Amino acid sequence: MPPGPRPVPQLEQINAEIFTLTYGSIVRQLIADFEDLDEVNKQLEKMGYNIGVRLVDEFLAKSKQGRCSSFREAAEVVARQALPMFLNVSAAVTNWSADGTECSLVLTDNPLADFVELPDEYRSLRYSNLLPGVIRGGLEMVNMEVDCRFVQDMLKGADCYELRLRLKEHKDEQYPFKDDD
Amino acid sequence: MAASPRLQLQAPYPQLPAQQQQPQQQQQQQLLQGPPGSSSSSNPARPRKCAEVCMDLLFTEAVQFFSEQHYGPAAGAALQAVGVRVGRQLAERYSRDKPRLGDTLEVVKFICKDFWLAVFKKQVDNLKTNHRGIYMLQDNNFRWLLRVAPAAAPTDGSSPSEQLAAAAAPYLELPCGIIRGALTHLGLNCTVEGDARSLPSCALTHLGLNCTVEGDARSLPSCALTHLGLNCTVEGDARSLPSCSFTIKIVS
Numbered sequence: 001m002p003p004g005p006r007p008v009p010q011l012e013q014i015n016a017e018i019f020t021l022t023y024g025s026i027v028r029q030l031i032a033d034f035e036d037l038d039e040v041n042k043q044l045e046k047m048g049y050n051i052g053v054r055l056v057d058e059f060l061a062k063s064k065q066g067r068c069s070s071f072r073e074a075a076e077v078v079a080r081q082a083l084p085m086f087l088n089v090s091a092a093v094t095n096w097s098a099d100g101t102e103c104s105l106v107l108t109d110n111p112l113a114d115f116v117e118l119p120d121e122y123r124s125l126r127y128s129n130l131l132p133g134v135i136r137g138g139l140e141m142v143n144m145e146v147d148c149r150f151v152q153d154m155l156k157g158a159d160c161y162e163l164r165l166r167l168k169e170h171k172d173e174q175y176p177f178k179d180d181d
Numbered sequence: 182m183a184a185s186p187r188l189q190l191q192a193p194y195p196q197l198p199a200q201q202q203q204p205q206q207q208q209q210q211q212l213l214q215g216p217p218g219s220s221s222s223s224n225p226a227r228p229r230k231c232a233e234v235c236m237d238l239l240f241t242e243a244v245q246f247f248s249e250q251h252y253g254p255a256a257g258a259a260l261q262a263v264g265v266r267v268g269r270q271l272a273e274r275y276s277r278d279k280p281r282l283g284d285t286l287e288v289v290k291f292i293c294k295d296f297w298l299a300v301f302k303k304q305v306d307n308l309k310t311n312h313r314g315i316y317m318l319q320d321n322n323f324r325w326l327l328r329v330a331p332a333a334a335p336t337d338g339s340s341p342s343e344q345l346a347a348a349a350a351p352y353l354e355l356p357c358g359i360i361r362g363a364l365t366h367l368g369l370n371c372t373v374e375g376d377a378r379s380l381p382s383c384a385l386t387h388l389g390l391n392c393t394v395e396g397d398a399r400s401l402p403s404c405a406l407t408h409l410g411l412n413c414t415v416e417g418d419a420r421s422l423p424s425c426s427f428t429i430k431i432v433s
Contacts, residue, residue: 011232011233011234012232012233012234013230013231013232013233014230014231014232014233014236014302015228015229015230015299016228016229016230016231017228017229017271017274018236018267018271018299018300019231019235019236019239020229021266021267021270021271022236022239022240022243022263022267022355023239024266025262025263025264025266025267026239026243026263028263028266029247029259029262029263032262033250033251033259043246047242047243047246050242050245050246051238051239051242054238055234055235055238058234085232086231086232086234086235087231087232087235088229088230088231088232111229111231114229130239
């Protein structure tokens with residue numbers, strides 16, 4: 001694959017506020033249904049995972065991105081291609097661990113959290129927890145099992161959104177059909 | 182369910198009318214104004230955009246999720262509740278710079294044109310009324326349902342259109358909630374029924390029947406009335422996707 005930046009393909013756009021408001025309403029509904037904020041965090045991540053699993057197809061189809069040869073490359077693709085393509089925001093990839101299995105994705109702009117203010121009693125809510133789920137789901141579809149979570153949240157007073165991305169396992173390309181299926 | 186007063190979604194524009202200002206508003210503005218060149222959502226002239234597929238997937242995942250979490254009518258009620266909040270907020274924002282809407286017909290037209298365009302990317306194709314408080318909005322290519330299709334041919338003796346209606350019903354709850362939320366915000370007490378038919382004549386008959394439910398797609402009307410305490414019910418019913426109609430009945 002030729003190295004270097006690619007132009008970000010333009011997908012059909014909508015006003016993000018519908019997306020943002022719908023997401024916010026879903027979060028509120030989850031809070032009403034589950035009450036326990038840890039559970040809400042889990043459910044948001046799970047929803048994100050389900051979305052990510054499908055979103056990656058869209059990404060691969062539209063970006064014509066070839067197979068990432070490394071976790072490092074995958075992280076860059078998420079930050080520099082996928083996020084801009086879908087959310088029109090980009091992230092920086094920083095804070096790599098020595099063995100190259102952990103890094104941070106840093107965003108200063110997060111459409112999910114537009115218009116939102118988090119009162120103190122919701123401090124343990126990871127409001128944008130859909131996003132790490134999406135990343136986890138997407139990467140799993142390209143055979144990278146990762147752990148992704150927010151470590152900084154602007155809704156809680158930080159000056160950026162930071163996602164810590166940790167590679168758990170990079171599976172070899174598996175033959176899709178098992179003998180015993 | 183009662184609206185939670187604490188986790189609030191505030192409008193992004195700093196210049197809100199005075200009565201909506203709260204002490205926390207100042208904090209939130211600081212949050213938005215953050216690093217230079219960050220959020221474009223605080224700039225009314227250039228609304229933030231995102232890929233449509235994000236909304237599509239969020240929508241379908243929400244339907245799946247709430248359908249799994251709840252059994253029967255409660256799933257529809259949850260999806261409606263999600264929609265109603267969104268509709269209210271959207272109506273508030275889209276009608277902000279416009280003169281106050283007068284009569285019922287003006288409100289319905291606003292929904293059919295500006296509102297539908299902003300939310301569903303096109304205008305309503307057809308508006309009918311019986312001049313006695315019932316309006317039918319027809320969208321022949323309802324965007325949110327473009328990707329919804331029945332998984333298999335019907336096995337229980339129902340017709341394909343009935344099967345479509347059943348499959349699509351949960352997907353109509355959220356849009357119906359959005360419409361109803363918007364209408365309620367704009368001062369109309371109503372019921373909104375979502376119902377997809379391909380032939381105008383069928384829809385007219387539907388109106389004349391005082392909106393009895395046809396097929397098994399309806400889970401909500403009475404549930405919504407009591408559960409949410411609003412003078413609106415929303416019923417979804419799709420028979421010929423992606424074409425669907427929304428029937429608004431004014432009750433007061």
